[in-house]
Amino acid sequence: MRRSSNVRRKVDTGLKYLVLTAVALLFLFPYLWMFGASFRPVQEIFENVYPLSWRTIFPAHFTLANYQSLFTEEPFGRYLFNTLFVAGTVTVLDLFVNSLAAYAFARISFPGRDVLFVGLLATIIIPFEAIMIPLYLIVRSFGWIDTYLALIVPSAARIFSVFLLRQFMLGIPRDLEDAARIDGCRHWGIYRHVILPLSAPALISLGILTFQEHWDSFTWPLIATNHPKYRLVQVAIATFSQQDVVLWDRILAGSAVATVLPIVLFLALQRYYVRGIVTTGLKG
Amino acid sequence: MEGTASLPVRRARRLKGTEYLSGYAFILPALTGITFFGLLPLVYALYVSFRRYDLLAPTSAFIGLANYQHVLTDPTFWRALLNTAYYAVLLIPAQTCLGLFLALLVQKNSPAISIFRASYYLPVVSSMVVASTLWRIMYDAQNGIFNGVLQSMGLPSQPFLTSPGQAIPALVLMMTWKWVGISMLIFLGGLNAIPADYFEAAEVDGASRFQGFKYITLPLLRRVMLFIVVVNTINAFKLFTPIYVITRGGPMESTLTLVFHIFRTGFRYYDMGSASTMSVLLLLLVLGLTLVQFGLLRTERDV
Numbered sequence: 198m199r200r201s202s203n204v205r206r207k208v209d210t211g212l213k214y215l216v217l218t219a220v221a222l223l224f225l226f227p228y229l230w231m232f233g234a235s236f237r238p239v240q241e242i243f244e245n246v247y248p249l250s251w252r253t254i255f256p257a258h259f260t261l262a263n264y265q266s267l268f269t270e271e272p273f274g275r276y277l278f279n280t281l282f283v284a285g286t287v288t289v290l291d292l293f294v295n296s297l298a299a300y301a302f303a304r305i306s307f308p309g310r311d312v313l314f315v316g317l318l319a320t321i322i323i324p325f326e327a328i329m330i331p332l333y334l335i336v337r338s339f340g341w342i343d344t345y346l347a348l349i350v351p352s353a354a355r356i357f358s359v360f361l362l363r364q365f366m367l368g369i370p371r372d373l374e375d376a377a378r379i380d381g382c383r384h385w386g387i388y389r390h391v392i393l394p395l396s397a398p399a400l401i402s403l404g405i406l407t408f409q410e411h412w413d414s415f416t417w418p419l420i421a422t423n424h425p426k427y428r429l430v431q432v433a434i435a436t437f438s439q440q441d442v443v444l445w446d447r448i449l450a451g452s453a454v455a456t457v458l459p460i461v462l463f464l465a466l467q468r469y470y471v472r473g474i475v476t477t478g479l480k481g
Numbered sequence: 482m483e484g485t486a487s488l489p490v491r492r493a494r495r496l497k498g499t500e501y502l503s504g505y506a507f508i509l510p511a512l513t514g515i516t517f518f519g520l521l522p523l524v525y526a527l528y529v530s531f532r533r534y535d536l537l538a539p540t541s542a543f544i545g546l547a548n549y550q551h552v553l554t555d556p557t558f559w560r561a562l563l564n565t566a567y568y569a570v571l572l573i574p575a576q577t578c579l580g581l582f583l584a585l586l587v588q589k590n591s592p593a594i595s596i597f598r599a600s601y602y603l604p605v606v607s608s609m610v611v612a613s614t615l616w617r618i619m620y621d622a623q624n625g626i627f628n629g630v631l632q633s634m635g636l637p638s639q640p641f642l643t644s645p646g647q648a649i650p651a652l653v654l655m656m657t658w659k660w661v662g663i664s665m666l667i668f669l670g671g672l673n674a675i676p677a678d679y680f681e682a683a684e685v686d687g688a689s690r691f692q693g694f695k696y697i698t699l700p701l702l703r704r705v706m707l708f709i710v711v712v713n714t715i716n717a718f719k720l721f722t723p724i725y726v727i728t729r730g731g732p733m734e735s736t737l738t739l740v741f742h743i744f745r746t747g748f749r750y751y752d753m754g755s756a757s758t759m760s761v762l763l764l765l766l767v768l769g770l771t772l773v774q775f776g777l778l779r780t781e782r783d784v
Contacts, residue, residue, distance in 0.1 A: 213586065214593075216586065217586055217587070217594075217597045218597075220583070220586070220597075220601065221597050221600040221601065223658075224600050224601050224603060224604060224658065225600055225603065227612070227615040227616070227619065228603065228607070228615075230615070230626075231611075231615055243618075243621075243624035246624060246625070246626050246629055247626055247629025247630065247632075247633065248629070248633060294510040294511050294514060295511055297507045297508070297510060297511065298507060298508040298510070298511035298512070300507055301503075301504045301505075301507035301508045302508070305500060305503060305504040305507065306500065306504070307500065307501040307504030307505060308501065310504065313508070313512075317512075317515060320515065320519050320520065322715075322767065322768065322771050323519060323523065323764065324715070324718075324719050324763070324764070324767050325719075326719045326721060326740045326743070326760075326763065327526070327760045327761075327763045327764040327767065328519070328522035328523060328526060328760065328764075329743075329744075329760075330526065330529075330743060330747045330753060330756045330757050330760050331521075331522035331523070331525040331526040331529060331757060331760065332518060332522045333747070334525065334529065334753065335517070335518075335521060335522060335525060350514075350518070351514075351517075351518035352518075353514050354510065354511040354512075354513070354514025354515050354518070354519075355514075355515070355519075356511075356515060356519075359511055383503070384503045384507065385503075388507075409606060412608070413607075413608035413609060413610075415608070415609060415610050415722050415725075416721055416722065416725075419725070420744075420748065431608050431609075431610040431611075432610075434610050434611065434614065435610050435614075435725065435726050438614060438617075438726065448614055452610075452611040452614060452615070455608055455610075455611055456607050456608070456611055459606050459607065459608075460603070460606065460607070464599070
């Protein structure tokens with residue numbers, strides 16, 4: 198009796214891992230193929246896709262030509278710099294501006310605070326897609342189209358970040374501030390020297406979320422810029438396939454580069470990242 | 482005597498004043514940003530929706546409700562709305578069922594399981610443009626892997642994204658793969674919140690694992706499930722990037738979504754009046770959906 202249930206459990210576990218692996222392969226396959234194909238000669242990109250074999254993923258003739266044309270025939274380095282610069286600046290601004298507000302909503306009492314907070318929180322349901330047209334018109338009237346300002350400034354303040362950081366700050370014991378207050382610290386000092394350092398886990402997970410969201414952002418950069426000088430990576434990849442001839446070599450090499458960076462970040466900081474998602478239940 | 486008595490009072494009042502001031506100073510940057518780039522666009526959309534506004538013309542003119550009349554009698558608008566609703570109706574059950582299935586698969590904590598969890602979550606962290614491009618290749622009529630598999634099983638090739646009938650279901654499959662990791666994580670949170678003694682008690686009473694799932698897990702996940710339905714419905718109405726990257730609304734407007742229609746009206750036809758009108762309608766729709774579904778969530782809590 199006991200032995201048979203043991204055997205059954207082992208079979209069950211084996212089956213479960215079989216399913217887990219099969220599903221994982223389904224999820225990973227497109228990326229594995231992409232990395233392999235990005236190292237194939239252009240004319241071989243779509244060869245050996247089927248029947249499935251190790252050749253489906255691994256190129257028969259390995260070449261770096263696709264990456265070469267990506268960086269020499271296209272200013273992809275410029276696009277990468279733009280994306281890193283915009284995503285990095287937005288992340289820093291987001292953390293600074295919204296943590297300030299979060300501190301005020303968590304720790305300072307001033308008239309209208311709670312009404313203001315709830316009112317701002319309600320704006321979280323406004324989808325970007327519903328304001329992209331008027332936002333474009335407003336940003337255009339500032340003369341910001343085809344500038345970094347258009348890509349950075351409208352994204353800095355957001356109530357989602359304020360909410361997330363405020364929740365975290367509310368959980369920090371007040372005793373810790375009393376010492377700073379006795380030492381003569383005002384709000385700025387308490388924010389700067391007590392609350393901000395203690396909020397590091399929340400700041401890190403929010404920072405990763407924000408950076409990745411802007412690394413992947415497409416719709417707003419597509420609308421707000423036309424000039425290749427200000428083009429971001431995702432818009433560039435989409436542009437490669439909008440030409441008369443689809444530039445598959447550049448698409449694949451560009452996609453590989455654009456995918457590697459967030460994955461490296463994600464794997465390195467997975468613990469913080471997942472925690473951020475679980476506590477908010479929201480995606481970008 | 483009087484001076485010494487009022488000094489602390491005056492000092493307290495002054496302290497209170499600086500307290501208020503620093504409060505406002507701390508929220509000022511965020512408040513300004515949200516006002517200018519979150520709230521002002523709302524008001525401006527409403528304003529522009531009552532005007533004839535050609536992006537290329539120097540002036541605009543008040544035309545009352547003409548834009549609303551134009552949009553609401555435009556069959557393309559209704560087509561876009563219908564396409565979006567159809568997409569949502571297919572996406573929600575796919576996300577919910579697959580999300581729950583994956584959450585149950587990876588519920589236990591172990592190093593091996595966490596690798597699987599991460600690989601199911603990988604598409605969520607990768608970009609929508611890259612995912613769209615890769616699926617476009619996989620769906621390709623000649624070179625795509627899907628048709629390769631079909632042919633090897635002796636089945637006829639399918640047009641997928643190039644067929645008006647198959648394009649939306651094909652997009653749903655892609656978007657389920659892309660975002661199901663989020664549903665999985667939310668379900669995992671729900672599953673971990675169920676106390677283990679419930680299952681132990683059921684086992685003592687002789688319940689099978691399936692009965693435990695049906696009578697304990699599912700009923701206790703109802704709120705989580707509703708939340709996933711809310712999130713996915715709202716996201717379904719924002720569908721844009723894969724449409725722009727792959728189908729451009731085609732074939733034969735079968736994948737024309739509301740947001741793509743707004744984009745095209747504004748930036749291809751330069752008709753900002755109609756585009757703003759549809760933006761206002763989209764906002765009302767999302768607002769309505771949110772209210773209905775949070776109403777449902779609230780009654781759910783009372784039960």
